Amino acid sequence: MDLKLTEEERLIKNTAAQFVERELISREGDYLRQDTRFLPPGAPARRRLQPAVSKQLAERARQAGLWSLEVPEKLGGSPLSVVARVLVHREFGRSILPFRPVSIPAFLFDTPYSEKLATGEISLALAFEEAHRTGELSALQILYRQEPDGTTLRDSSIFVSNSGADLFLFPAREQGSDRLGLFVIERDAPGMSITDEVDLTTDAAVARLILRQCKIPNDRLLGYEYEAGEIIASEQLNMAARSLGIAMRCLASAIEHARNRVTFGRRLAERQAIQWMLADLSVEIRTCTWLTLEAASRADQELTYFEEAALAKKRATKMAFQAADTAIQIHGG
Amino acid sequence: MDLKLTEEERLIKNTAAQFVERELISREGDYLRQDTRFLPPGAPARRRLQPAVSKQLAERARQAGLWSLEVPEKLGGSPLSVVARVLVHREFGRSILPFRPVSIPAFLFDTPYSEKLATGEISLALAFEEAHRTGELSALQILYRQEPDGTTLRDSSIFVSNSGADLFLFPAREQGSDRLGLFVIERDAPGMSITDEVDLTTDAAVARLILRQCKIPNDRLLGYEYEAGEIIASEQLNMAARSLGIAMRCLASAIEHARNRVTFGRRLAERQAIQWMLADLSVEIRTCTWLTLEAASRADQELTYFEEAALAKKRATKMAFQAADTAIQIHGG
Amino acid sequence: MDFRLTTEEERLRQSVERFVRDELIPLEPEFANAPDIFEGTRWKTRVKSSEDPEIKRYIAVMEGLRRKAEKEGLWHLDVPKPYGGLEVSNVALIAVTEELEKSSVPFELGNHVSNILYGCTGEQIEKYLWPCIRGEKTSAFGLSEPASGADPSMMQTTATPDGDFFVINGTKMFPTFADVADFVQLFARLPGTSGRDGVTCFLVDTGTPGYQVARSIATIAGSEPCELVFENCRVHKSHVLGEVGKGWALNQAWLGARRFQVGIRAHGKSARVLRIVRDLVRHDEKARDRWASRIGHFLGETEALRTLTYLGAWKADQKLDVRAEAANVKLFATELLHRVIDFSLEVAGPSGLRKNHFLARAFRHARATRIVEGPSEIQRHIIQRALFREGVAGLELL
């Protein structure tokens, strides 16, 4: 057992940390700044990163080796271990800027999209909401039927969160069987459309991906249940890692505030109530840190890791909420 | 709305408080005292109140008007309002002595057992474990079938906690229907036996009431679903009330200890962690106090109160556990 | 012991129950799609000036409701009798609010009148109190500062006497909607004073030279705190509310007003959230079995909150010390509502996060309540202080 970072791991982590500090955290002020001194009378608009900023950041991240973390060597990438990827996402989680390295499943690099994905020319969305929501494949709405001249998808309407993407990856169930297929579909494929975008409370948006009389070439079937499971687990690890970054930032900020803020003649840091909130939070962060790393390490060693990743994600996302909630309470209280 | 105690309520409450202080709390030292200076090598025995003490206490409680709280006037009793009964049980809850006023459902006073029950010559147990456990009447094991010459009970084995009683009251479901019947059976009725008494962790015991080829006279059917619901609700209010007494005692003892105990140069009472444990407990006690009293008051006004009683019981019993747990932690920590 | 309302209170409750049934419930489908801002109090202030036709339509609906309520004598419920109000008991007001909260339409009976304004004297009455009662003016509450909240000793804004005037200097943080208010109830301290002593309350009109609202700040809750800057702002002594140097007591009184409303509001909102959760799982047996016991648990919590709230209101009506009860209710109410909404989002999944969704709105609105008007930490502190002062006697029956 050796839980120290390897040299490579430390290197990529430090690179990511510097990038986040210099490129993301430094831009937060601008991003968060209110446009007007007084709020307009209508409903507030959604905050977005300007496309030019987004593009520039992607370019710099690519230069720093922090972009498509999974791009294989044959396409000019240097794919990271899962542990290293988790370390990168953890650093990116520290900033509230809606910017992060895209995740591209390895098997997409065997498709005609590979180069454009590697360079970032086209983007990919994972439309797994349904699978996440119920955790049951039997509940998937989209059914498929393969025929010699193509694959027919049953008319469906599913949620998708990254609705501006060019490619959508989604799971579907084979008609009349329990088999699960993993498909990719282009944004402008006949019979496919994206509608009804609505803002979420989180400054993100969600839209509906609609399939109507949609038939796609058979080679858009990229994998089966295991591949779908891998994508889910991989996303879960990314989310867990981001959550760790969020929580560390919140905790650091709460500690600083507690050290400085004086009420009724004493610093908040001297009050047991505050100490314990933060102690409990730190227990949770330590726990989630190592759950996430252990799951990632299992993935690297090709041990089973889906359950471990699911646990890390479930716990870490709750922890990130708790961290934000605690930090708000300490700042506001 | 008037949430002050009436004069009668205050009177019976004070009577009960005095009785508990003088007769019960004063005996706790003896009851809890370890028999030997050093523990014997075997498993420790169950603690019991000596029968003579029990009898003496019952006698004094009867004199104080704190015994069969439901005995109707025609049998020489002065039945209390439900609120008053709750106040009495709340006081008795303060003492750990396993002694409390028995509860006798009103309709039993129309049976031949009435006088002996009123004088305390015979005792009654409620065998409702099954109904409590599942909350579903359909799950009741005991089925009954009424015939002109008597009621046949299906062979069954149910848990009963007050296994030393002379009479057992239990619900059963009519064979082939959804109707629920409420029966009373004598300890020595043919076909009925009590076996397998085992100690519980609580110093109480539980046994099995076994029915084998048991047939009882038809007049042992005393009521139906509503009466069973009333007995359950009434017991729930008693338990909620006792829980309040337990919690008040624990809280008082924890406050006293926190005021006196000094660690690392400060009294426990000055530590926010301790303050908050007790603050949270007091919130819970206040809540449960008024939930219980409101349910009791509804019963007195002949409004529906079964759900209210169930809520009060559920919450108050949890609260009593929390109170004991908190007091232990503060004493031990 | 009697938990029933008096005949008069019951009659009032029934009137409101009818009003809710006849006027509010029918509007619910319409309000389900109302813009995001129809949560909290934003629509009553800033949004009133919106030119958006949709928003104007909703505001018109609200105005119509107001006229109906006035006609039925359900408007000035908590206004004292000398000012033409009904001056109903705390218990009655809780009962009324309980009925109102049964509908999701964000309509309240009566205008917001800061209770300390009933301490107005002389010309202040015509100029500030009456317009507030009539809904013609709104006020902001200027207490907190960048470095001070509940602790008076940290207050730094000063009011220096200068003849018949006071010269005010300092910065106030977070008075909500101060930029659209007509005046601010401003707390400042006399030079050379400390702690509670010397704190004085002024009524300062928007537009007074030297008083500037620097900015308003967006929050997730829809309330919009502002930053107020006072630079040599001269205020005539006739604008002092109450006595010079006795302002801190006014702040305490303000905090104490109708302090059990938070309990019954959280009760109502929690019940509505749980109704939504029940509807979500209604047609899915597995989901029902999965969530039923937690829904039941939260319904029980909600009923417990109701009981606690009525208890507090009744004690307040008896003029008993209700500091512990009020802290109890505030803590229980805001923490419970937060947990209920968090739970509802877990059941609802991503769709509950849509900005206009009732649950998302409820979440954003509820979060702030655990901080404003005394955060949970202060409430626990008040409770423990009472507990160690009185022991279990404070929990005994009366």
Added chain:
Amino acid sequence: MDFRLTTEEERLRQSVERFVRDELIPLEPEFANAPDIFEGTRWKTRVKSSEDPEIKRYIAVMEGLRRKAEKEGLWHLDVPKPYGGLEVSNVALIAVTEELEKSSVPFELGNHVSNILYGCTGEQIEKYLWPCIRGEKTSAFGLSEPASGADPSMMQTTATPDGDFFVINGTKMFPTFADVADFVQLFARLPGTSGRDGVTCFLVDTGTPGYQVARSIATIAGSEPCELVFENCRVHKSHVLGEVGKGWALNQAWLGARRFQVGIRAHGKSARVLRIVRDLVRHDEKARDRWASRIGHFLGETEALRTLTYLGAWKADQKLDVRAEAANVKLFATELLHRVIDFSLEVAGPSGLRKNHFLARAFRHARATRIVEGPSEIQRHIIQRALFREGVAGLELL
């Protein structure tokens, strides 16, 4: 980063896994009906002297297991190599305990040797250390007093030097099983000292004149704390363990020994409790749907505890500062186990309360662990102290 055991550690783990499978699991049905006392450590001490044939039978089974374990070289795992032990790493010991905890048979590998006894010198080694390693003697730990626990400044027992002797006076509360122990590791302070200074540790034989075990006290946990009275008890200076006046550090070292065992034990017990809960609801679909998500939640908690425990043990092996990690594990482990057992009792209903029932025993035993060896409050204090000392750096990766 590599979470795998070394080859040697893995080999040891597999040996224990085999031992558990071949020797312990087959005994489970028999131990399911063992007397109540076979939980905790009572059976290793007082109960050994029981004449009850049933108890004697169980003790004989335990002795048989011990011989088998010794034969397979699985006995002196944590004894230092100079004393013939394997001196395995913390991580290895955690792995071994994880395997042992898979069985409900309360068998442990090795005798309990108080770690500070390895500080014995000269004749102390023959007289105290070796007999403890061989299991011939047991010792009690005499630190707490009626008015003092973790705070050294409150310690009142004194050891007054008198030539080559010390005269000890004072009362010790709660050394467990002191009445059946062969000696006590006693902490007392030199006259005129305060705080940590002057605290000295003595090895005092049972039977020494002036040392009396006043009584043993029944607890729900089955451990039996005693009251020890010292009245002018003369102890020769050769009985001082370590240095005169430096005893407090020994107490700290004692608390620090194998401090991650509590984590893996709670992990194992929690997993076993949850297995019982799963068996309880297995055949009832409604109950399964009702409890499944909470069982899943607790299984996740249990796995999280495991990860945290290995982390701590590994850091301890690296000789890093593990105060925060140890507090973390103690707090998490004992509070989680309590919640898991409380939940299991909710599912099991009244039958889980039977005195001999695994869940009832587990409950009684687990409650004490939230207090002994540093209550949860002290653990949180240690955690927050580290947090404010090091900031988030203390949570960073290495």
